[in-house]
Amino acid sequence: MPESQGAPLRVAIVGAGPSGFYAAEALLKSGRDVRVDMLERLPAPFGLVRFGVAPDHPKLKEAIAVYDRIARSPGFRFYGNVTVGRDVPIEALAQAYHAVIFASGAESDRRLGVPGEDLPGSYTATEFVGWYNGHPDYRDRTFDLSQEVAVIVGQGNVAADVCRILAKTVDELRHTDITEHALEALAASRVREIHVVGRRGPAQAKFTAKELRELGDLEDADVIVDPAELALNPESLAEFEERRGAAAKKNVEILRDFAARPDRGRRRHIVFRFLLSPVEVVGQDRVEGVVFERNRLSGPPFEQSARGTGDRVELPAGLVFRSIGYKGTAMAGVPFDARQGVFPTRDARIIDAAGAIVPGLYACGWIKRGPTGIIGTNKPCSVATVASLLADVPADAPPKPGAEAIPALAGSDGRRVVSYDDWIAIDQAEIGRGAPKGKPREKFTSVDEMLDLLGVSRR
Ligand code: NAP
Numbered sequence: 146m147p148e149s150q151g152a153p154l155r156v157a158i159v160g161a162g163p164s165g166f167y168a169a170e171a172l173l174k175s176g177r178d179v180r181v182d183m184l185e186r187l188p189a190p191f192g193l194v195r196f197g198v199a200p201d202h203p204k205l206k207e208a209i210a211v212y213d214r215i216a217r218s219p220g221f222r223f224y225g226n227v228t229v230g231r232d233v234p235i236e237a238l239a240q241a242y243h244a245v246i247f248a249s250g251a252e253s254d255r256r257l258g259v260p261g262e263d264l265p266g267s268y269t270a271t272e273f274v275g276w277y278n279g280h281p282d283y284r285d286r287t288f289d290l291s292q293e294v295a296v297i298v299g300q301g302n303v304a305a306d307v308c309r310i311l312a313k314t315v316d317e318l319r320h321t322d323i324t325e326h327a328l329e330a331l332a333a334s335r336v337r338e339i340h341v342v343g344r345r346g347p348a349q350a351k352f353t354a355k356e357l358r359e360l361g362d363l364e365d366a367d368v369i370v371d372p373a374e375l376a377l378n379p380e381s382l383a384e385f386e387e388r389r390g391a392a393a394k395k396n397v398e399i400l401r402d403f404a405a406r407p408d409r410g411r412r413r414h415i416v417f418r419f420l421l422s423p424v425e426v427v428g429q430d431r432v433e434g435v436v437f438e439r440n441r442l443s444g445p446p447f448e449q450s451a452r453g454t455g456d457r458v459e460l461p462a463g464l465v466f467r468s469i470g471y472k473g474t475a476m477a478g479v480p481f482d483a484r485q486g487v488f489p490t491r492d493a494r495i496i497d498a499a500g501a502i503v504p505g506l507y508a509c510g511w512i513k514r515g516p517t518g519i520i521g522t523n524k525p526c527s528v529a530t531v532a533s534l535l536a537d538v539p540a541d542a543p544p545k546p547g548a549e550a551i552p553a554l555a556g557s558d559g560r561r562v563v564s565y566d567d568w569i570a571i572d573q574a575e576i577g578r579g580a581p582k583g584k585p586r587e588k589f590t591s592v593d594e595m596l597d598l599l600g601v602s603r604r
Contacts, residue, residue, distance in 0.1 A: 152544030153178040153220075156534070157242045159229045159476075161185035162192020163520050164510025165248030166212040167527035173218050175535055181221050182242070182548050184233065187281060188225040188563040188571065188595040190216065192250055194520065195588075196280040199306040200321035201313065203585065208520055216565050224554050225563030226592065232553040232560060235478030239505050241550040243538045246530060247479065247488055247495070251471035251511040255486070257298065261426030262467070266292065270303045270468035277310055277327035279588035284326070289431075290334035292463025296435050298423055299468035300343035301351040305360060307466050311336050312366040312413045320583045324590055338414045340460060342435075344422040344451040346442055347374065347400050348381035353519075354395040361403055366413040370404040374419050383446045390447075421458065422451055426465055434461040471516040479506065488512050493530035494537075507534050561596060571595050 154177050158165045161183050172179045189195060191209055198205045216223055227233060229249075238245050254269040256262065266289055275283030295311060297304045310318070315332045323331075343350050350357070361368045375397065384390035385397075400417060408414075421437035428434065436459045440451035472486030480497045482489045488508045489496050495506040509530035510523050518526075548554035556562060563571075571589065578587035589595045 151541050153180045154538055155180045155242045155545045155547040156244050156246060157238050158183045158246045158248055160192060160248035160250055161190035162248060162250050162510065163194060163208060164523040164527050166215050167524045168246050168248055168509050168531055169221060170215045171528045171531035173220055175531065177535065177540065179220055180547060183223050184227050184229050185225045186228045188592055190223060190225065190568060196278045197274060199310065200278065200323035201309065201318060205520060223565040223568065225568060227553055227562055230476045230478065233551055237551050241546050243542055243545050244505050244507060244534045247508045247512055248510045249512045251473045251486060251516040253472050253474050255470045255472050257423060257467055257469065259423055259425055261428065264426055264428050264432050266432030266463055267426050267465040270307050270466050273307055273466055274303065277323050279324040279590040281590060281592050284590040288330065289464065290330055290336055293335055294338045294462040295336050295464035295466065296340045296342060296460060296462045297466045297468055298342055300341060301468065302353060302356045304341055304468040305352050305356040307468055308339050308341055308360060308415055311339050312363050312415055314365050317364055322579065322585045322588060324588055338416065340416045340418055342418045342421050344440060345449065346377065346381060346419050347397050348377055348384060348393045349449065350396050352396060354392065354399060357396055357399050360415055365411045366415055367409050367411045368403040368406065369414050369416045370400050372404040375400055375404060378442055380442065380446045380449055422453065432463055432465050434459050435465060473512045485515060487515055493533045567599050571598055574598055
């Protein structure tokens with residue numbers, strides 16, 4: 146191997162999503178003799194690309210081909226079905242490797258913090274997305290799609306995904322990798338009206354233009370915007386004059402186009418609403434509506450926040466999806482910033498509450514910077530993390546044993562670790578199950594199904 150002198154640099158990466166794979170790639174291309182072991186809680190790799198990206202966005206899943214190439218590189222090993230912090234203590238990882246990179250993403254949701262948030266019929270986008278994408282944690286969730294009116298709180302791309310899946314016809318979804326259970330439930334859906342509600346104005350909606358435009362191109366759904374709701378304050382108009390306001394300007398143009406469209410009497414309606422903050426989800430035993438407070442914008446351009454006016458409006462609805470962003474979760478033995486939902490870092494090095502660097506621990510992706518950006522944003526983020534790591538570990542650092550020193554990874558505790566070859570077998574089986582239905586794959590949605598396929602004990 147080039148430039149290497151002594152023992153290989155051994156790095157454990159926790160989490161097999163995009164940021165983990167980009168970190169692995171940066172390490173393997175670094176010119177040092179590196180061994181990367183990637184540990185993943187589920188038997189299936191690819192994190193948010195497999196379980197987050199919407200089934201009707203197959204282009205975004207093409208990133209998997211890149212990750213697959215990385216996984217097949219010499220020096221890379223995959224350890225699926227292993228939960229770090231439970232099966233493998235952090236201290237054991239830190240001792241067995243020169244460095245540990247946490248790439249564990251943002252697995253939980255931010256909460257609205259309003260009464261009624263947890264009434265039956267009120268769901269998080271995470272649950273719904275995980276359900277239609279076959280995430281084992283969410284496969285058994287049920288959603289009452291017998292309701293006619295749904296409210297989606299939040300105006301980011303996840304809200305757009307949830308809206309599209311609710312608004313599309315089954316024929317528009319049939320040949321995607323959406324799970325069979327979701328397709329069946331959506332086929333029986335009675336949802337007719339979907340309100341996508343933002344707490345700020347149309348110029349502050351977080352959709353990207355492509356995702357917003359797509360909502361106006363669905364087979365059997367009309368988009369509805371009240372032109373009066375597109376009136377802009379001077380600060381928002383000032384934002385359009387600057388380069389960083391270009392995306393917002395585009396969104397407003399798209400919304401104006403939507404507002405000018407006639408109601409074509411399609412089966413479903415997508416209604417965009419602005420300047421409304423939910424203050425209560427109401428209902429006796431289940432969701433019957435959402436009470437919103439009307440907002441006005443306050444603050445200078447690009448720093449405008451929503452301020453309540455005291456005016457309230459109630460929107461009758463049987464379903465609520467909260468799509469207001471994600472949060473990382475804590476891991477025993479790693480410092481955690483509970484407010485931001487991230488592992489606190491300085492130049493990607495994890496720091497403790499006193500601001501001191503915890504030697505050997507690094508972070509990348511959403512657990513480092515919070516849930517922002519598209520898949521590709523993770524690449525420079527992970528490259529920066531690896532640069533810090535390489536600067537810290539000298540080429541002549543004493544050898545480390547790696548996975549062989551950890552019972553759960555070495556297989557000496559009887560646990561069934563899923564290797565990358567095992568994953569390839571699961572992948573092939575999924576593709577085979579999808580073929581007769583004209584789908585790219587039919588996912589296995591439980592860990593047991595995947596382990597059964599491998600013909601081994603489930604431990
Ligand atoms: P997001 O883009 O941050 O959007 C969150 C939305 O929730 C915003 O409209 C935000 O409004 C609103 N919100 C936050 N707190 C709220 C509260 N207390 N009450 C009411 N509304 C509240 O997050 P996301 O949609 O979860 O997406 C996460 C990231 O993944 C984004 O970077 C997104 O672009 C990316 N993503 C990309 C794709 C794609 O490329 N196709 C698909 C899915 C996700 P404020 O703006 O006022 O805070």
